[in-house]
Amino acid sequence: MQKFILSRKNHITLVSAILIAIGFVSKLGFKNEAIAVWALVTASVLGVAPIAIQAYQALKVKVVSIDVLVTIAVAGAFFIKNFEESAIVTFLFLFGAFLEQRTLNKTRSAIKELTEMAPESALKQMENGEFEEVDVDEVDVGDILLVKTGAKIPVDGTVLSGEGSINEASITGESLPVSKEKGSNVYAGTILDNGTIQIVADRVGEDTTFGKIIELVEEAQDSKSKAERFIDRFSKYYTPAVLVLGIIVWLFSRNLELAITILVLGCPGALVIGVPVSNVAGIGNGARHGVLLKGSEVIGDFSRLDTMVFDKTGTLTVGNPSVAEKEYYGDNIDEALGYLASVERESDHPLAKAVLEEIGETSFSPVKNTEVVKGGGITANVNGHRIAVGNAALMKREGIQLSEKAKTDMYRFEKNGNSLVMTSVDGELKILMGVRDRIRPGVKEDLLRLKRLGVKNLVMLSGDNQGTVDVVSRELGLTEAHGNMLPEDKSAYIKKLIDERGQIVAFVGDGVNDSPSIALADIGIAMGSGTDVAIETSDVVLMNSDFSRLPVALGLAKAIVRNMKQNIFIAIGVVLFLLASVFFSEWMNMSIGMLVHESSILVVILNGMRLLRYKLR
């Protein structure tokens, strides 16, 4: 019976709406009091049934819930024969709950979409060699699986055979397909756009990157900040307090109408629901765009950030050096480039790799009498020419005369933060190349956005020499930049910022060798392309190593906090307004109170929903 009534709540709401309409039409239109009373009484009884059942269940487990307040209020209204009030209040309460369910589902939709992307089945190779469809839970590490076009990759694994392109948006937020072949890693929850591949399962279920992301997001959406825990504790006593207040008012004023009005007006609701709603919508929005925010405590700290500390290599810069500038002197440059490439081909120096990449296709010649000059470069004999490749010190040792132009070029290259690679052929300087680690494209604009979002200090820490660090710092307009730093120096520096200068500090790193700094900072941000370490140690994860997500993440955190504050403000404002009007105005009654109350809940949910559409401008 109870179950039947509760499961028909929506029908009851509809019927009670019709009855109320009949009641008012017959009363105002046909002046037929008898039918009106009959309709309104039926509507009240019908409407209060599910609420009363819930109230009874709540009391059984020692909770004074809103249902209890409403049930008592309706009973009171019945007692004083105010059937209009009792009918309308029950209807509004039920209808409000219906709308809340609808809208709340919307705010949770982003995260739900994400969890629904989890793979459910897999084609597993059985002992007879055939592939059979099994539940994804039945896949173990080491199993061989077949994935066809359009299917989801069921587990994290390695491609054994076949090739195809995969949409990895569920992991990286980036929907450009990535091509995969034998030996490539594939991730659970990503979709094979075309091709057919066989994979061997490396990690299954909750251990997959996708499984971890889901777990993290699910935990984040319900994690509570200090403020929320306070509201929770508060609301535990608030509802019983309203009940007591109602009773006191009734005892003293003997005015039952006033007492039950207070019960309805005092319902919490907007306050307890406002913050979780902002949270879930905001975190959902981030997750959809490759930004994982780990819970509301993190969001709060992140939004109040003073200082952002960056690791240089791999974070602000691309991480592999390349030729940034070059100058040629004299004739026969193509020949000289061929000699240079031939010499560099034999070296495993990081600069050599950059030089070879720059030259590209060329004709190689056999290299003889190679001599490596420590701290200088290489000398060798190619096609009977004496070739020297190295820095200024080597050129000096070779006794090479430098033109005025070459000298100014060298000065300029060095000032721009380059390491020099000079090439001489038979004692004459032919090629000057400046090699440096390039700044990631777009980083400068992103840093500017961060500044506009209110980050006061942008600090760079690097293991590189101070000269290179200064150049990058100047180019990016950073506040501070420190070179020659070991990982432990970096974490010590962050500790100093937090303890001595009292700042709220975020550290942005690649998440592998920076883990101490990431753990130590108030907000650790890993630019992991979905690496486990990054996901576990940091507070904010930027999937796909995409630096441009950083300002988006900060903007989103600020928007979430703003949204929460608005919701708290609305909720408290409404309660104060209602209480004030019940004591100081004539027009306030139970029905209006319930209407305002339910509307305020809808307003905070709708306000929270705005976060689903948030974009950084």
Next chain:
Amino acid sequence: MKKATIYLETLICPSCVQKIENAVKLLNGVDKDSVKVLFNSSKAKFDFDDEKLSVEDAEKAITALGYEVIKSQVK
């Protein structure tokens, strides 16, 4: 001690959370401190002694309050 996760119908009022939390806490064999009802993900998580209680008992207690149980997981 086992860990249970019960997936519930979409929870809409925070007081539902309190009700379910109390109902589960009142069961014999449940570790009271471990009970967590997650509002947004509509899940109840708790540790329990499987000699004193089965997860079906907990499901029953929640259904009795008028909330639908979708599925449950015990580990």
